Amino acid sequence: MFLGFWGRFLILVLSSLAVILTVVIVACFVGPGCLGFEYLMRREKKKKFENETLGNVSPIPGKSKIPTPHICESGQNFWMDNQDLVVYQTGPSGMERKISNAEDALVYNTKEKILNLRCTPLLTGRNLYPKVHTSYPKLKIKLSYSSLKNNDTMGRLSVLVMSATSLPPREYISSLDPYVCLNIWQSKWPFQKADKDIHIVQTRVVKNSLNPDFDQTFIFDGIKREIKNWCLKFTIVDSDHLTRCRQLCEKVIYLRDLKNLMGEGSAILNLEMRHSPVIIGTLLFGLKFMPTAQRLNINVIKAAKLKYQNYSSSLLDFYPYVRVIMLNSSGKCLKKKKTCFKQGEYSPIFNQTLIFDLSTESLEQTVFLILLCTKLMTASHNSDESSSIDGDIEKSLKENKDKVLGMIVLGRNVKCTRARNHWVTVMQNPRKMISVWHELR
Structure with missing residues (x-):
């Protein structure tokens, strides 16, 4: 059966597309930098990681495995690098050297137990x-704005720091000595922080409280058109005499977003504080x-x-x-x-x-x-x-x-x-x- 001109042309086009598609697929899965190659490499690394570092952990249904620390010979220091999974050894002089065979370097011996120690292994149970603690800390504040008498160009912002709730306790003791630090700066477009803060104030320290009541008012005067572009950053800090002042959480608000405030009004806000470790x-x-x-x-x-x-x-x-x-x-x-x-x-x-x-x-x-x-x-x-x-x-x-x-x-x-x-x-x-x-x- 003989094909016409268009039939032979169609077969030639389909054959060319098949060859091109085959070349593209082979190149993507063979050459580095392509999506297919990178996907296969990620799967291979993940499989290798599970086989090498999680082989001794008993799996729990529905949960992912967690690696155990490596138990080392007394007098030597071994650890596992988190990125490339290479075992290192630190000598007396502080120099490092790689150990090719990890199994020879690590000694797993869990038979010795401390008597009368009520410790349950974290890898089981x-x-x-x-x-996960899902409730975020909250800070209750009240903002009030008013114009100064006999001066139409000046305004006054009043910030009342009322209370905070659900603050996270310290890891070593269930208490806090919190206070609130307020930083005010002039924002630039688009929402960029200025070179330095205009005002920096802080409340008193409330001892031993996870839900402190501050009830402190701060008053700031400024030009009306500048107050509209103010940014207020509230930071809750723990005054710990052992670890110094430790930041717990913070929140930034822009006065330009509070439209009803600048019209001789007030607003009570419950700020949901977030902490980025x-x-x-x-x-x-x-x-x-x-x-x-x-x-x-x-x-x-x-x-x-x-x-x-x-x-x-x-x-x-x-x-x-x-x-x-x-x-x-x-x-x-x-x-x-x-x-x-x-x-x-x-x-x-x-x-x-x-x-x-x-x-x-x-x-x-x-x-x-x-x-x-x-x-x-x-x-x-x-x-x-x-x-x-x-x-x-x-x-x-x-x-x-x-x-x-x-x-x-x-x-x-x-x-x-x-x-x-x-x-x-x-x-x-x-x-x-x-x-x-x-x-x-």
Whole structure:
């Protein structure tokens, strides 16, 4: 059967399209950078991650698996890199080297248990998936605007900070010492912050309250056309004498959005406060509990990618160090220790061990605060001389006014799953040094 001209042309077009489609498909699944190739690589990495790091975790129906910390030989530090899944070892001099065979480096030994310790593994049971706290803190305020008498160009804004509800407690004690900080700046179009704040005020501190009543009024005078473009930022801060002032949540409102306010009116607002946790870096440290000697060894190894810009003018003026505070169940400070500081390093290596006396009976009630701080000192100080000073920590803080960049809370009942998992694993495997990366917040 002979085809006509259009029949042969149609067959030629279809054959060409089939060849082109085949070439495109092969190129997408073979060459890097294409969608198909990237999709297959992501699936392969995910499958490899589950096989290598989650093989020893018993699955729970309907739940995803969670990796366990790696239990290490006593006297050596091993940890797993979160990104490329390479096992590293830290030697006595602080140098790192890769270990090719992870199974040879890691020792899994869970037979040794601490007697009379009522600890349930977090990888099984209810505590694996704690309930998420979905209710956000709320701040009740009242805004009032009025024109000044005998001056049509000037106006007055009155801000009444009334109360706050459902504030999140501290991780180591169920209380707060909150206050509200109000920053006002002139907004630019489109909603850009000005160079500096026009007004900065704060309320009084309310002691031991998760639902504080402030009832404080602040009055601000300004030009009418400028007040319309004001931005008000409300920040709730916890005045903690151990970790310094810690921001809990914040909310920004624009007066231009409150149309009825500028017409000699008032408005009562219930602001839903949101907190975006700021990660200022990561810290690698190991824990080892010695039940016979009744002590806990905290091996502070290194920090990585610290965001120092908000705390130091330059990297040379950045003096990071780690301070560890031991607390009892009521939040009372029992003991404090700190490492030496490093100058001009945003990824410092400490490789220093801090020893705390800790009995088996107090394991469930004791909480450790691990703080990453920076010293504020003049350029005339010598880092080598200052690093050898072992004075009282409170005196040092008052003299140098050290700043806290971030913290990690360790304990049996802390909210952070990673920190709680690390603590319980150490308690169930005594005499083993377990090192894990933690985020500083």
